[in-house]
Amino acid sequence: MKTRDRILQTSLQLFNQSGERAISTNHIAAELAISPGNLYYHFRNKADIVYELFLAYQQQVDYYLTAPGSQPLALADLAWYLEAVFDGLWQYRFFHRDLESLLDADPRLRAGYGDFTGRCLSAINGIFNQLASGGIIAPRPEPLRSAMALNVWLVITNWVAYLKTAHATEEPAVLSLAELKQGIYQVLTLELPHVTPEYREPVLALRETYRPGTFCQAEHQSS
Amino acid sequence: MKTRDRILQTSLQLFNQSGERAISTNHIAAELAISPGNLYYHFRNKADIVYELFLAYQQQVDYYLTAPGSQPLALADLAWYLEAVFDGLWQYRFFHRDLESLLDADPRLRAGYGDFTGRCLSAINGIFNQLASGGIIAPRPEPLRSAMALNVWLVITNWVAYLKTAHATEEPAVLSLAELKQGIYQVLTLELPHVTPEYREPVLALRETYRPGTFCQAEHQSS
DNA sequence: CCATTATTAGAGTATATACTCTAGTGAGTC
């Protein structure tokens, strides 16, 4: 693998592990067993590394979220979307952790993230629409639908922080993918009151899949 | 005012303005026009300042949230709670910004914050109960009620970050108290499906009070 | 083979940070 990609990969891993704040460029170079000069040959500065990671994050989420157009969605599609989003969230979880500092340090990132949020919100809104077409949730008028989408977004983007700050017993706060997926339980809780009567049972069953306590000694993984 | 209190006050102000990460003890001392040595006479280290600010935050929120026991609540009480919580959030907004780093740096804080979150969640849960007694929302069985409370918490604690990262057009991202209060709109959106038919109209009216765009050139304030 | 270019090492720099140490100053007390 090219050094440049190894730098990105290792940075992502260390950032996810300890937060961007705690990981210096020297740390990254040391972990890779390369010189600081080498790192700075490939990236002008630390912000450029972060920005490139953001682009990858954005590309991945956009890919999964901007797919389907406007055909009706089935329940399985909803599950698939949620899984995809939470996977992305997990892979780039460092990003939401120090978000404000990162945006303060890089105007490109601030602008890019603003657009990204906007796209995510309308994607969620669109999914609500398609779920309504599919008869899974009741159709809601526009101002309400947007507010619902925003609540989903707020729950999703805050879930990792909640786990690491409120729930964690261990000091460095290691998380499992299974715990992360409990966020899906929360999102489905959010949508539950809007589910049509005929789909209530299936949605409840899907939601049960992710219930806290259901996670059967899932394997821990660190990146 | 005693120097010790001035240090706390100024730290809070600077932290809220620029984030704990960007504010050094030297910055705080300079802003107060005192020497670094003086600051370190009053506080053993930076983490002690943060911890003391957390205690004040905690005390304030606990005071407003652990009040009423279990009598039924009226709609005005709900509004009052929400206002109180968002005021606290605003006053100590630096705290949720760099939360993970802060907890990583201070085990006391990690433990204290874990308990704090737990108390807030059961307070929210209790308020749901009392709103049900008051006939405002439909009573919900326990596992659901806790999940709802958690969603409310996630929305509340992520609201400021959302405003500063997704919404902000200005670079240093100045926020108004009115924008902040739009978070109440989001929380009421969350509760709306659970409101009883007879209270639906009043809750919608209350919610309208906080609608985005309704904020009539509210005065900006920086701390 | 040579010339060019991409890549790397490694020492080094300027700056900032959290924090310490010594030497006071001023207000009260016996």
Place this chain on the structure above:
DNA sequence: GACTCACTAGAGTATATACTCTAATAATGG
């Protein structure tokens, strides 16, 4: 007036951070 003691100034330290510079070493293409 000597003594204490809370408080303060200000210079200073050890360390880390982001980043630079020079020079050496691969790769590569003609």
